[in-house]
Every structure is written in structure tokens, then in C-alpha cells.
Amino acid sequence: MRMRCARIVLFAALLCCLLVVSPSFAKERTGQVTIEVNLNSPAEAKDVKLWIPYPLSDGNQDITDAAIKGNYSQAGVYREPKSGNAVLYAEWKGPVQERKLIYALQVTRREQSTMTFPEQELAFSPAEFRPYLEGSPSLPLTPKVRERALVVTKGKKTVLAKARAIYDWIVENMYRDPNVKGCGFGEVERLLEARGGKCADIHSVFVALARAAGVPAREVFGIRMPKGKSGDMTKSQHCWAEFYLPGTGWVVVDAADVRKYILEQQSDLAQAKPVREYYFGRVDENRIAFGTGRDIVLNPPQSKSPLNYFMYPYAEADGKPLGEDLYGFDIGYKISFTEL
Numbered sequence: 001m002r003m004r005c006a007r008i009v010l011f012a013a014l015l016c017c018l019l020v021v022s023p024s025f026a027k028e029r030t031g032q033v034t035i036e037v038n039l040n041s042p043a044e045a046k047d048v049k050l051w052i053p054y055p056l057s058d059g060n061q062d063i064t065d066a067a068i069k070g071n072y073s074q075a076g077v078y079r080e081p082k083s084g085n086a087v088l089y090a091e092w093k094g095p096v097q098e099r100k101l102i103y104a105l106q107v108t109r110r111e112q113s114t115m116t117f118p119e120q121e122l123a124f125s126p127a128e129f130r131p132y133l134e135g136s137p138s139l140p141l142t143p144k145v146r147e148r149a150l151v152v153t154k155g156k157k158t159v160l161a162k163a164r165a166i167y168d169w170i171v172e173n174m175y176r177d178p179n180v181k182g183c184g185f186g187e188v189e190r191l192l193e194a195r196g197g198k199c200a201d202i203h204s205v206f207v208a209l210a211r212a213a214g215v216p217a218r219e220v221f222g223i224r225m226p227k228g229k230s231g232d233m234t235k236s237q238h239c240w241a242e243f244y245l246p247g248t249g250w251v252v253v254d255a256a257d258v259r260k261y262i263l264e265q266q267s268d269l270a271q272a273k274p275v276r277e278y279y280f281g282r283v284d285e286n287r288i289a290f291g292t293g294r295d296i297v298l299n300p301p302q303s304k305s306p307l308n309y310f311m312y313p314y315a316e317a318d319g320k321p322l323g324e325d326l327y328g329f330d331i332g333y334k335i336s337f338t339e340l
Helices: 002-021 143-152 159-173 188-194 199-212 255-265 273-278
Strands: 028-038 047-053 061-070 074-079 086-093 100-110 217-224 230-232 237-245 249-253 287-291 314-317 333-339
Touching: 028 047, 061 086, 100 287, 143 159, 143 188, 143 199, 159 199, 159 237, 159 249, 159 255, 188 199, 199 217, 199 237, 199 255, 237 255, 255 273
Parallel strands: none
Antiparallel strands: 028 100, 028 333, 047 086, 047 314, 061 100, 074 086, 217 237, 217 287, 230 333, 237 249
């Protein structure tokens, strides 16, 4: 009898341990992404260069089976030095009638979630997080930005409370403007007045206000997978944000997707409350992260000024940018997705 009781106690203890350590499985998607490039570059150009965001594996996504082919003179994967983003670089030397490249990869992306927050925050070293507390040429922390941050976070003492106040202010005061091209330029001072923009606009405001309030923050630049089993991703780039919470780590937010939901569903703030709560600390599995950072000098470096951010392919011919703007939709590329 005593032996039987001991076995029952042991079994109960093992069961308890399993319940504690067993992970909660997040939703995930797996698919193949293919980028087909046929550059709209002058055939007579002697030096044509192409840079493409190159996603890497991390805690939220697995990137495997990457394959690159084309008629380039040389190609390689490099790290951009400032933010550490990976870059697929290719170049064509001498006049060429066509400049082609195909880059394919397999991705498994998981839903990202911070389920609980600590009751008491730990201290953190501002010096350690200086890059995420400072402004930059494309994200200046002007007096107007700092003043707005003080107003929005008034009375908030903790990192979490300040981040939530900024997130709520954006959800309640900004809106998604479908007429903005691409993901926007993130001109924070103008956006504080105009209030309308796309995802890079909205999250530039979040990051600027957070940094001005002493909360380490950064944008995350990437691309969405289509809803169906396959589809076109060429213009599906997306930006979200993260803030650093001491004792927890980087916490994800996506105020832009709350405003997108409100616009597309023609709902109001009350109806959007579940979505609003979800996107503070969570993002869905339908996205691929490329990297972070603003004012990007690529590797190898481009000839012209730093890029506002690196979310779209970028190309130059004889030292001059191809395409009319940051988004490069007209340089000649297509991005497609097939679910696996």
C-alpha cells in the first residue's frame, strides 16, 4: 500500500512538472517566398547594383532552403553594419540586355506573444539602450515631439505604463490613410498634426514618442504573407514596432493594424477593443521580419544618401538610383508566396 501511494505521488509530481514546462504552442504558417527580379535598368549601364532585404531566423521565424540564381556577375549576403540587417547583394558588370535574379526561401513564422507583464519593473541602463532612445535624421526627436510625449505619458511612471499610453493615444488619435503610397515615410512632426498615414508612419510616431519618453523602442520592417494558399506579395510590406520592457525583453505592438481593422471593417473604437488588446503584446503569424533601423547605409554601401529604412529592394545603375522613390515598385521585381 505504501509503495502504491509513493507511485501515485511520483506520478502526480511528474504530471505537475509537465503541466508547468509544456510550451503553449502559438499559431504558425509555413510557405515559400520567391522574389523574381528583371531590372528595369539601361542595357548600356556598366555598373548595376541590387540590394534585397534578406530575412534571418530568430525566435519568431525559421528561414531555410534559401536559393539564389541569376545572370549577375557576382552576388552574396552581407550584414549592414549599423542595425545588423542582412542584405542580399548582386551586381552586373558591363552592358547587359537583361539583368535577372531569382531568390527563393522557405519560412515558418510563429505568432509572437507576450502573455503577461511583471507587477514590478526592473531598472535598465539607458546607456546600454542608447541606440533605441536617440533620434536620427529620419526620426528626429524635436522639441515638438518631446512635448507631445510628455503630454501623452503624463502621470505614467513605468516603462509599461508609458508604452501603453502612447499606444492608446495612437489608436485613438491617428488613422490609416489608404491614399499614402507604400508604407509611408514616417515624418513624425507632420504626422502629429495630420494624424493620417500607413504603417511606417504610425509606428514612427510610436517609436519617436516612446524614445522621447525614455522608453527604448524600434520599428520592425517586414512583409505580410497573403491570406490564401498562394498570392502576390509585391506590395505587402508592413512595419510594426517593439519596446523594451525590463525583466521581459522586447514587447511587440501593432497600432497600425488596429487602425487598419477599423478602416476595413468600418468599425469604431468600442467594436475594435479585442483587436486593440491583441496587438499590444502580440502580432499574428502572417508576417516575415526583415530587420530594424533607420537611415540605412547598405553593405556594400550605396552611392547615394542613406535609406530612410530598408524594406523594399533598392537598385542603382552607374551610381544613380533606379525607380522614382523609396518603394522601388517600378525597378522590376515580383514577390510571390505559396503555402506549404
